[in-house]
Amino acid sequence: MPITPAVHSADIARPLLVFSRLPIPGLSTDLLRSFGWDPCWVSTEGDAEWQQRHNPMHTALVYLDTEDKLLQQMEAAFSRSPQHTQVVAIVDHDRMREPRLRRFVAQFCFDYHTLPLNLPRLFYSLGHAYGVAIIGDGYDDPHPLDTMVGGSKAMLALFAQIRKVATADAPVLITGETGTGKELTALAIHEHSARARKPFVAVNCGSIPEQLIQSELFGHEKGSFTGAHERKIGKIESAAGGTLFLDEIGDLPLAMQVNLLRFLQEQCFERVGSTQSLQTDVRVIAATHVDLEAATKQGQFREDLYYRINVLRLQVPPLREREGDAPLLAHYFLQHFAHEKNPNIKGISQAALDAINAYSWPGNVRELINRMRRAMVMSDHAQISIEDLGLPAQDPSSLTRLDKAREKAEREAIIAAIHASGKNISEAARTLDVARVTLYRLMDKYAIDI
Numbered sequence: 001m002p003i004t005p006a007v008h009s010a011d012i013a014r015p016l017l018v019f020s021r022l023p024i025p026g027l028s029t030d031l032l033r034s035f036g037w038d039p040c041w042v043s044t045e046g047d048a049e050w051q052q053r054h055n056p057m058h059t060a061l062v063y064l065d066t067e068d069k070l071l072q073q074m075e076a077a078f079s080r081s082p083q084h085t086q087v088v089a090i091v092d093h094d095r096m097r098e099p100r101l102r103r104f105v106a107q108f109c110f111d112y113h114t115l116p117l118n119l120p121r122l123f124y125s126l127g128h129a130y131g132v133a134i135i136g137d138g139y140d141d142p143h144p145l146d147t148m149v150g151g152s153k154a155m156l157a158l159f160a161q162i163r164k165v166a167t168a169d170a171p172v173l174i175t176g177e178t179g180t181g182k183e184l185t186a187l188a189i190h191e192h193s194a195r196a197r198k199p200f201v202a203v204n205c206g207s208i209p210e211q212l213i214q215s216e217l218f219g220h221e222k223g224s225f226t227g228a229h230e231r232k233i234g235k236i237e238s239a240a241g242g243t244l245f246l247d248e249i250g251d252l253p254l255a256m257q258v259n260l261l262r263f264l265q266e267q268c269f270e271r272v273g274s275t276q277s278l279q280t281d282v283r284v285i286a287a288t289h290v291d292l293e294a295a296t297k298q299g300q301f302r303e304d305l306y307y308r309i310n311v312l313r314l315q316v317p318p319l320r321e322r323e324g325d326a327p328l329l330a331h332y333f334l335q336h337f338a339h340e341k342n343p344n345i346k347g348i349s350q351a352a353l354d355a356i357n358a359y360s361w362p363g364n365v366r367e368l369i370n371r372m373r374r375a376m377v378m379s380d381h382a383q384i385s386i387e388d389l390g391l392p393a394q395d396p397s398s399l400t401r402l403d404k405a406r407e408k409a410e411r412e413a414i415i416a417a418i419h420a421s422g423k424n425i426s427e428a429a430r431t432l433d434v435a436r437v438t439l440y441r442l443m444d445k446y447a448i449d450i
Contacts, residue, residue, distance in 0.1 A: 026431035117433075131328040170311040171264065173311075175289070189243070199243070201239035218259070222273075224271075234271065250295060250301060257301070327356050345376060351385065359392075372384075
């Protein structure tokens with residue numbers, strides 16, 4: 001199961017093809033890496049084609065300098081580039097008067113930026129381009145919702161943790177609010193593990209009647225109880241060699257917790273109505289939205305079982321903590337549910353995207369899916385609006401969150417520019433397109449000391 005972005009990388013950096021013959025003013029490998037990108041620099045058409053053929057990247061950054069020959073090379077390379085690659089260009093402001101360059105930007109580029117660079121805008125554009133490329137790349141996937149989508153720091157950290165946990169074979173406990181994607185996280189662990197070719201079996205412990213859950217998990221023999229007309233293989237047995245996912249394990253009855261503990265300790269079980277002990281090799285991943293530690297203190301969950309399943313632990317972040325992911329997910333679901341939408345709908349309005357980004361999403365990704373599907377069917381507009389989504393008007397607390405997000409981005413951009421300039425304030429000010437006095441004032445505001 002793919003986890004997006006960072007699909008092809010062993011770390012959390014997103015791969016970026018940088019096509020440039022000359023150094024890009026105000027931009028360096030270290031700066032790109034500090035913003036979560038893993039740049040691969042190329043300077044010729046042949047190098048770009050080789051990279052895209054052997055290690056295709058979703059996003060490319062091209063520097064259109066004064067050489068017409070380089071522009072020809074780029075036109076040749078990107079005319080044969082995979083469709084999922086989104087190109088962001090950097091150009092000198094005066095060159096945008098040239099018809100050929102404007103034609104290249106219009107034909108091949110997702111966005112463009114002029115020198116001196118506005119770093120916050122550039123990195124926002126690169127992230128947006130990456131998200132759009134991911135959506136296009138996965139559009140024909142018959143099960144696109146099996147993909148974890150996100151570019152926020154919280155999700156990139158989760159992707160890195162998934163890769164680490166997948167290499168082990170110990171039990172995993174996944175915690176998080178309802179609707180955050182705990183089952184997708186469990187599936188990602190399974191698909192990145194050595195058990196990927198074996199079954200992934202999911203059980204919702206809260207949806208099975210208490211009198212049936214033992215039979216559901218362990219199976220039963222023919223005639224073991226009224227209605228048992230034939231032998232039934234349980235979920236544990238059917239997951240042999242693979243992964244058993246126990247969703248909402250906090251809802252498991254206390255009596256069943258004893259049986260599950262024995263299975264985890266000994267990897268053996270008995271079908272209902274049988275005295276034969278069966279051995280199996282299954283990795284258990286559990287998930288819950290409740291505080292199991294508090295439940296153990298209240299006697300609602302066995303302490304020994306809690307420590308048995310809580311060997312490796314992952315926390316899935318709520319959508320409100322995934323900065324910038326909500327609009328990306330909205331675009332993703334617009335593509336996925338395209339067969340359901342009103343044919344007049346062409347996209348999502350900027351006002352709606354801003355509202356999506358500001359909303360706290362108490363129902364997390366599940367709520368976003370529901371609102372998007374309803375809006376896509378009911379909207380009478382070319383673009384989905386705030387009213388179509390049924391989102392409330394922004395309240396003061398939403399504005400506060402947006403202000404803090406902007407301040408955080410501004411502070412990070414200033415630090416990055418100062419670092420890239422070798423602590424040369426004049427050069428950093430030119431990179432940020434502000435006066436030196438303004439930069440000093442911002443450094444004082446954000447307590448940035450060089």
